[in-house]
Amino acid sequence: MNNKEKLSNLLGLAQRAGRVISGEELVVKAIQNQQVGLIFLANDAASNLTKTVTDKSRYYDIEVFTVFSTLELSTALGKARKVVAITDAGFIKKMRTLMD
Numbered sequence: 001m002n003n004k005e006k007l008s009n010l011l012g013l014a015q016r017a018g019r020v021i022s023g024e025e026l027v028v029k030a031i032q033n034q035q036v037g038l039i040f041l042a043n044d045a046a047s048n049l050t051k052t053v054t055d056k057s058r059y060y061d062i063e064v065f066t067v068f069s070t071l072e073l074s075t076a077l078g079k080a081r082k083v084v085a086i087t088d089a090g091f092i093k094k095m096r097t098l099m100d
Contacts, residue, residue, distance in 0.1 A: 003098045004067060010095060011040070011076040011084070019088035022081045024049055031056045036085040037092040038063055042070040045082040053083055065099065 014020050021030045030036045031053075041053050043066040057064045074080045086092050 007067065007095060007098045008072060008076040010091065010098070011073075011086075012078070014086055014088065014091045015077050017088070017091075019086060019091055020077070021085040021087060022077060022079075022083065024052070024083055027083050027085045028052060028056055030085050030087070031060050031062060034060060035087055036062055037089060038086040038095060039065070040068055040073060040084045040086075041066050042068060042073050042082040044069050049082060067099065 011020070015022075021027055021036065027036070027039065031039075039053065039057055039062055041050060041064050045053075054064055056062075068076070070080075070082050073082065073084060077084065086095065
């Protein structure tokens with residue numbers, strides 16, 4: 001199992017643990033409230049969504065990763081999503097180690 005698969009499994013686990021915020025409006029609101037530590041944005045997301053999320057994230061100094069496609073992100077979460085924010089420090093730490 002490679003690191004991307006491990007990351008996908010960890011994302012699903014975080015979803016089941018309730019440590020994930022998904023959907024454009026909820027993620028942007030969570031960024032503004034500084035409840036988020038890490039964001040996964042689908043690498044094939046629409047340009048307006050990509051711009052909104054990256055601009056907000058840059059302003060609030062939150063990392064955005066585009067390692068998954070929409071299909072991979074949706075499969076990991078069990079529902080169709082293009083942007084996902086992780087709120088738990090433990091999950092964030094493990095995910096960062098997998099991406100390095």
